[in-house]
Amino acid sequence: MKTIxxxxxxxxxxxxxxxxxxSLLTGLVQKAGADYAEIRLEDSTETALSFMGQNLxxxxxxxxxxxxxxxxxxxxxGFVTFNSLNELDARVREAAQNARAAARLSKDKSxxxxxxxxxxxxxxxxxxxxxxxxxxxxxxxxGGYNDRILRRPGVTSSALRYFDRYTRxxxxxxxxxxxxxxxxxxxxxxxxxxxxxxxxxxxxxxxGGRNNFNVFRNLEHDIDEAATDAVENVGAPVVKxxxxxxxxxxxxxxxxxxxAFGHLSEGDNIADDPRMQEVLRLGRKFGxxxxxxxxxxxxxxxxxxxKYDDEGVPTQRTDLIKDGVLVGRLHSRETAGRMNEKPTGxxxxxxxxxxxxxxxxxxxxxxxxxxxxxxxxxxxxEGVYALDSAGGxxxxxxxxxTAGKAFMIRNGKLAERVRDVTIGGNVFDTLRNITGIAxxxxxxxxxxxxxxxxxxxxxxxxxxxxxxxxxxVIGGK
Amino acid sequence: xxKKFTENLSxxxxxxxxxxxxxxxxxxxxxxxxxxxxxxxxxxxxxIRAVKGGKIGFSxxxxxxxxxxxxxxAIRMAPYGKPYNFSFAxxxxxxxxxxxxxxxxxxxxxxxxxxxxxxxxxIKSIAPEAMAECSFSGGVSQSRIETSTGQDCxxxxxxxxxxxxxxxxxxxxxLSTYRYRSSNGLVGxxxxxxxxxxxxxxxxxxxxxxxxxxxxxxVLFSPGALSDIxxxxxxxxxxxxxxxxxxxxVNSLGERLFDERVTLLDDPFHEDGPGGGLYDGEGVxxxxxxxxxxxxxxxxxxxxxxxKACGHEPTGxxxxxxxxxPxxxxxxxxxxxxxxxxxxxxxxxxxxLYIDQMLGTFTSNFLAGQVSGNISLGYAVQGGQRIGRVKxxxxxxxxxxxxxxxxxxxxxxxxxxxxxxxxxxxVEDVAVSAR
Numbered sequence: 086m087k088t089i090x091x092x093x094x095x096x097x098x099x100x101x102x103x104x105x106x107x108s109l110l111t112g113l114v115q116k117a118g119a120d121y122a123e124i125r126l127e128d129s130t131e132t133a134l135s136f137m138g139q140n141l142x143x144x145x146x147x148x149x150x151x152x153x154x155x156x157x158x159x160x161x162x163g164f165v166t167f168n169s170l171n172e173l174d175a176r177v178r179e180a181a182q183n184a185r186a187a188a189r190l191s192k193d194k195s196x197x198x199x200x201x202x203x204x205x206x207x208x209x210x211x212x213x214x215x216x217x218x219x220x221x222x223x224x225x226x227x228g229g230y231n232d233r234i235l236r237r238p239g240v241t242s243s244a245l246r247y248f249d250r251y252t253r254x255x256x257x258x259x260x261x262x263x264x265x266x267x268x269x270x271x272x273x274x275x276x277x278x279x280x281x282x283x284x285x286x287x288x289x290x291x292x293g294g295r296n297n298f299n300v301f302r303n304l305e306h307d308i309d310e311a312a313t314d315a316v317e318n319v320g321a322p323v324v325k326x327x328x329x330x331x332x333x334x335x336x337x338x339x340x341x342x343x344x345a346f347g348h349l350s351e352g353d354n355i356a357d358d359p360r361m362q363e364v365l366r367l368g369r370k371f372g373x374x375x376x377x378x379x380x381x382x383x384x385x386x387x388x389x390x391x392k393y394d395d396e397g398v399p400t401q402r403t404d405l406i407k408d409g410v411l412v413g414r415l416h417s418r419e420t421a422g423r424m425n426e427k428p429t430g431x432x433x434x435x436x437x438x439x440x441x442x443x444x445x446x447x448x449x450x451x452x453x454x455x456x457x458x459x460x461x462x463x464x465x466x467e468g469v470y471a472l473d474s475a476g477g478x479x480x481x482x483x484x485x486x487t488a489g490k491a492f493m494i495r496n497g498k499l500a501e502r503v504r505d506v507t508i509g510g511n512v513f514d515t516l517r518n519i520t521g522i523a524x525x526x527x528x529x530x531x532x533x534x535x536x537x538x539x540x541x542x543x544x545x546x547x548x549x550x551x552x553x554x555x556x557x558v559i560g561g562k
Numbered sequence: 563x564x565k566k567f568t569e570n571l572s573x574x575x576x577x578x579x580x581x582x583x584x585x586x587x588x589x590x591x592x593x594x595x596x597x598x599x600x601x602x603x604x605x606x607x608x609x610i611r612a613v614k615g616g617k618i619g620f621s622x623x624x625x626x627x628x629x630x631x632x633x634x635x636a637i638r639m640a641p642y643g644k645p646y647n648f649s650f651a652x653x654x655x656x657x658x659x660x661x662x663x664x665x666x667x668x669x670x671x672x673x674x675x676x677x678x679x680x681x682x683x684x685i686k687s688i689a690p691e692a693m694a695e696c697s698f699s700g701g702v703s704q705s706r707i708e709t710s711t712g713q714d715c716x717x718x719x720x721x722x723x724x725x726x727x728x729x730x731x732x733x734x735x736x737l738s739t740y741r742y743r744s745s746n747g748l749v750g751x752x753x754x755x756x757x758x759x760x761x762x763x764x765x766x767x768x769x770x771x772x773x774x775x776x777x778x779x780x781v782l783f784s785p786g787a788l789s790d791i792x793x794x795x796x797x798x799x800x801x802x803x804x805x806x807x808x809x810x811x812v813n814s815l816g817e818r819l820f821d822e823r824v825t826l827l828d829d830p831f832h833e834d835g836p837g838g839g840l841y842d843g844e845g846v847x848x849x850x851x852x853x854x855x856x857x858x859x860x861x862x863x864x865x866x867x868x869x870k871a872c873g874h875e876p877t878g879x880x881x882x883x884x885x886x887x888p889x890x891x892x893x894x895x896x897x898x899x900x901x902x903x904x905x906x907x908x909x910x911x912x913x914x915l916y917i918d919q920m921l922g923t924f925t926s927n928f929l930a931g932q933v934s935g936n937i938s939l940g941y942a943v944q945g946g947q948r949i950g951r952v953k954x955x956x957x958x959x960x961x962x963x964x965x966x967x968x969x970x971x972x973x974x975x976x977x978x979x980x981x982x983x984x985x986x987x988x989v990e991d992v993a994v995s996a997r
Binding site (some may be wrong): 134137138140141142143144145146147148149150151161162163164165166167168169179180182183184186187189190191193220221224241242278280283284285286287323326327328353354356357358360361363364438439440474475476477478479480481482483484485486487504505507509510511513514556558559560 | 597620622632
């Protein structure tokens with residue numbers, strides 16, 4: 086009864102006191118009657134605004150509040166979400182009951198890789214706090230960009246979105262970990278839209294990050310370029326379908342490495358599948374000696390930056406391909422446990438509504454030895470220079486992504502602009518076909534995110550230098 | 563209590579719309595032959611659009627007891643928001659009914675875990691080398707929309723969904739053949755097991771590889787792949803794109819745009835459809851209506867706001883989650899079947915391709931009609947049969963041309979793909995890139 090009284094008082098936000106929660110949550114996970122238990126509480130506030138054409142289409146303040154209990158009993162998981170702290174001990178019991186019911190029927194047993202428990206408080210260290218910027222000032226800033234797009238002759242419409250989200254996360258597990266964390270996430274994306282003769286094309290730009298609202302200021306040059314891209318894309322011919330040498334700019338190459346190799350490296354694809362383990366055996370050569378791919382949670386300020394993952398594991402830089410050879414993968418405690426490897430701090434959940442699963446943070450191709458863009462282009466007789474990304478998707482082996490803009494390369498020089506460049510390929514062939522990596526690594530965040538298992542959009546980053554790939558199939562007329 | 567709150571809200575702003583929703587669900591997932599997730603959730607949320615000084619503010623909270631906070635945040639946002647140049651839904655009552663199956667909210671862990679084991683057995687009995695992947699979820703939810711303009715409507719919904727797949731990941735061959743369905747009622751175990759067997763039979767065929775060269779082919783699109791092909795239509799009838807004049811069909815109502823065999827309906831009351839409702843996300847009564855009838859454009863999808871901006875009648879197509887503002891969208895997109903059987907279409911597709919899954923098409927320039935992406939699961943067709951999987955090839959079509967002048971035949975059989983009920987469609991002269 087005592088516990089219930091205490092929970093009831095906690096339903097008031099004012100009482101969301103860290104000390105009370107620590108004793109409540111750590112107490113509950115210890116007495117959950119489970120082999121392992123964890124509780125996550127989340128309290129987030131988001132301010133968002135969006136423009137469509139001349140209208141400020143939406144301005145909103147949203148509040149997401151809830152939590153989950155995850156338990157492991159006899160090797161089976163139970164996971165229960167809730168919106169209220171009332172009867173929290175009943176939620177713990179339900180999770181344990183579900184796990185027990187499953188364990189009676191299922192022979193599958195999960196194990197968790199051991200970790201050192203941590204007790205930590207993570208506070209924001211912001212260079213510029215979006216919460217200190219009045220909503221009027223945000224509207225003036227982003228509305229100014231929107232007006233700038235619409236003033237460009239030839240632009241018919243625009244779409245612009247900004248959000249900032251402050252989250253307070255509390256996490257306790259039965260291994261003794263207690264985390265009280267603050268997180269900030271911000272994103273901005275703008276599209277200029279041009280329609281001519283029944284053809285519509287876009288030009289886009291984006292920014293994002295975790296610690297500095299000022300990245301959204303002084304973007305006039307990027308905005309102008311997006312408007313130019315829309316106007317020029319709509320008049321450009323559709324690329325002729327075929328097989329080309331393609332040079333990807335850092336942004337598109339970042340999407341490529343995320344889609345094509347990052348997802349493949351996530352431990353849940355590998356842990357239970359012996360044939361996949363053979364395909365992705367450590368030590369296997371995947372590309373030329375200058376190919377390096379890694380995923381890191383350590384890049385402060387990027388949307389992919391995290392001190393701890395959602396299982397309380399400290400994040401790290403995880404090398405995936407080093408000097409062309411496979412050396413690692415992205416693990417949760419569970420996938421690491423099943424493969425007898427070490428957790429890498431990649432267990433992430435988009436919100437309390439989902440359990441953590443292996444996900445990326447900032448996924449990168451490292452700098453290579455091939456100079457700059459000009460050095461990669463000069464030997465290409467006929468090819469495509471593809472920049473920016475309109476998104477991508479992979480099924481593990483095959484991938485598709487669409488460039489935001491593209492130019493033909495003819496006789497070693499940039500030539501005419503083409504539109505609707507969709508690049509498809511086989512991941513393994515494409516990695517082998519990377520014939521050049523420049524030394525101009527660049528990373529730029531946006532407002533979107535990664536989707537997997539219904540969890541979207543998870544804030545991630547991706548960066549790369551310019552890369553050159555031979556024999557790429559481009560769908561076209 | 564609620565009445566008192568809405569009266570109070572009326573005194574604080576010029577107009578409002580309050581949306582409340584709650585629900586509970588249970589889902590179970592198997593990956594790579596093993597049980598990986600049992601997820602039980604309760605969810606609640608409420609959002610308010612409040613008008614003050616002729617402008618709209620929006621706020622949402624997932625916390626059930628936070629109505630005052632949500633209301634004051636919506637009012638605080640209003641001075642900066644979009645002009646309120648339409649009216650929230652007036653009092654109206656739907657004359658229709660929709661199935662509700664309370665059993666969806668009563669599914670047990672034991673039942674769903676057991677179902678997963680049965681699916682695994684069914685797949686392995688046909689394709690022993692495949693790994694099974696499947697998930698099942700059941701749930702019920704309630705929603706209520708109240709407006710200061712007189713509407714007060716409630717609805718309860720039930721949902722059940724399954725996904726069953728046979729997969730292998732091996733050197734040079736990542737393959738997943740799958741079947742899935744969302745329904746507004748519990749789906750029988752027999753159907754699910756049969757669909758698992760069907761996925762396993764597809765797996766056996768797709769395990770064999772068939773060569774493909776770049777060229778122009780007859781292509782038979784399965785309902786799953788056709789769903790991707792129809793995206794430019796869904797985007798072009800979207801009221802936002804009509805309002806912003808980014809759709810090429812702004813002035814095309816009544817125009818013949820497609821082959822006369824193309825008829826598309828939006829049916830919010832379809833007995834098996836997962837996407838419908840008696841009221842849309844703004845409390846407007848929904849309607850069954852033609853989008854394309856015998857190739858002629860008949861209607862757009864509007865929210866109250868986009869309808870007003872375009873000078874059109876509201877269509878009851880506001881779609882939203884409780885946490886988001888309404889956007890125009892389709893309920894259940896139903897395409898009329900043709901007269902051919904699937905077998906006849908396969909015979910007519912001789913020397914061509916059967917495409918079942920596309921990858922990454924969502925990045926295409928839909929407003930220009932373009933659909934492009936990898937063919938993630940396609941087969942070569944010979945002698946009325948799928949003889950093996952074609953790989954490393956991509957498709958780039960323009961839906962506006964494809965469904966206007968390339969259709970050979972449409973099947974009588976149709977199948978649910980999410981909220982769409984679609985036939986198989988055979989088209990000719992389609993460019994396929996291949997390496």
